Amino acid sequence: MTTTLLPSTTLPILNPQTHDTASYDDTDVIADIKRLKKERGATILAHYYQEGEIQELADVTGDSLKLARAATQVDSPIIVFCGVHFMAETAKMLNPSKKVLLPDLQAGCSLSDSCPADKLWRYQEMLRENGRKFQTVTYINSSAAVKALSDWIVTSGNAEQIVRKVPEEYEILFVPDQHLGNYLSEVTGRKMIPWPGSCMVHEIFSVQDLVDMKRKHPAGKTIAHPECPKNILEHSDFIGGTEAMIRYVGGFAEPTDFIVATEANMLWQLASKHPRHRYLPVPGVSCACNKCPHMARNTLEKLRDCLRDLEPEITWQPEFDKAKEVLERSLLRD
Numbered sequence: 607m608t609t610t611l612l613p614s615t616t617l618p619i620l621n622p623q624t625h626d627t628a629s630y631d632d633t634d635v636i637a638d639i640k641r642l643k644k645e646r647g648a649t650i651l652a653h654y655y656q657e658g659e660i661q662e663l664a665d666v667t668g669d670s671l672k673l674a675r676a677a678t679q680v681d682s683p684i685i686v687f688c689g690v691h692f693m694a695e696t697a698k699m700l701n702p703s704k705k706v707l708l709p710d711l712q713a714g715c716s717l718s719d720s721c722p723a724d725k726l727w728r729y730q731e732m733l734r735e736n737g738r739k740f741q742t743v744t745y746i747n748s749s750a751a752v753k754a755l756s757d758w759i760v761t762s763g764n765a766e767q768i769v770r771k772v773p774e775e776y777e778i779l780f781v782p783d784q785h786l787g788n789y790l791s792e793v794t795g796r797k798m799i800p801w802p803g804s805c806m807v808h809e810i811f812s813v814q815d816l817v818d819m820k821r822k823h824p825a826g827k828t829i830a831h832p833e834c835p836k837n838i839l840e841h842s843d844f845i846g847g848t849e850a851m852i853r854y855v856g857g858f859a860e861p862t863d864f865i866v867a868t869e870a871n872m873l874w875q876l877a878s879k880h881p882r883h884r885y886l887p888v889p890g891v892s893c894a895c896n897k898c899p900h901m902a903r904n905t906l907e908k909l910r911d912c913l914r915d916l917e918p919e920i921t922w923q924p925e926f927d928k929a930k931e932v933l934e935r936s937l938l939r940d
């Protein structure tokens with residue numbers, strides 16, 4: 607089967623005048639969500655990769671680091687986490703006494719799945735048997751069982767700072783994202799043993815389309831997430847996590863075109879915060895824009911149902927105790 611790519615000129619350009627919010631048919635569901643949220647005393651946290659209509663309903667939107675920290679400040683007894691499973695697990699670990707709900711329990715993550723805990727444990731044992739002295743630095747996109755095997759947890763927002771903290775006498779086993787590991791190795795000069803994992807969304811941006819877009823928008827700036835492979839990063843004017851992207855575009859006083867290489871829902875957040883600019887999504891090799899299918903499992907209807915039924919819930923698991931220690935040391939203390 608052949609796939610036809612849309613020419614990049616036909617890609618959606620997001621600005622606040624044109625971008626979609628909820629359709630008319632969603633208004634009843636949205637009204638139910640607002641009512642149930644109030645009745646339940648729930649706080650909704652939403653990742654920047656959720657659909658704009660869900661981000662609009664959230665009390666806090668953010669990247670993994672901001673949301674993990676926000677979860678510790680929540681007063682209400684219920685947190686509804688609109689994101690993927692490892693994020694809701696993280697919120698639970700940092701708030702054991704709260705009820706943490708995830709609208710769709712199947713909302714996973716290809717990056718997290720690429721590093722199963724039993725495989726990591728065997729690899730660490732092999733390194734130890736070979737006399738290697740190392741610390742394991744783990745990207746937050748990982749299961750609680752993998753976090754429990756780690757020395758440090760990082761997000762794209764604090765990874766560089768934590769990597770620089772690891773004493774020089776240790777090698778760094780960086781899991782699970784090889785691209786972020788390689789990028790961090792370049793900016794810090796630290797040698798990494800990268801785990802061969804990757805994000806299915808950031809992995810498949812089309813370099814050719816990016817080059818074409820840069821040619822068509824010569825004054826535009828390209829911003830890319832460090833989960834992208836090197837062939838995308840080397841065409842970028844700015845590399846950073848989602849919070850850093852928001853700060854970067856905010857620094858441009860004049861209306862500017864930004865070519866964006868990260869999950870496409872981030873464009874909604876950028877347009878909300880800095881509407882004077884235009885945002886152009888870099889397409890994937892097999893689709894016009896890159897949306898995460900795992901994040902997309904959370905819908906308005908599932909959000910409503912989970913507020914109504916108070917499930918699916920993230921329950922405490924034995925590995926959470928150790929993972930919680932590593933998380934708190936890494937994310938909550940400077």
Ligand code: SF4
Nearest residue numbers: 715716717805807898
């Ligand atoms: S965008 Fe990538 S890293 Fe983020 S949840 Fe989806 S698969 Fe995982």
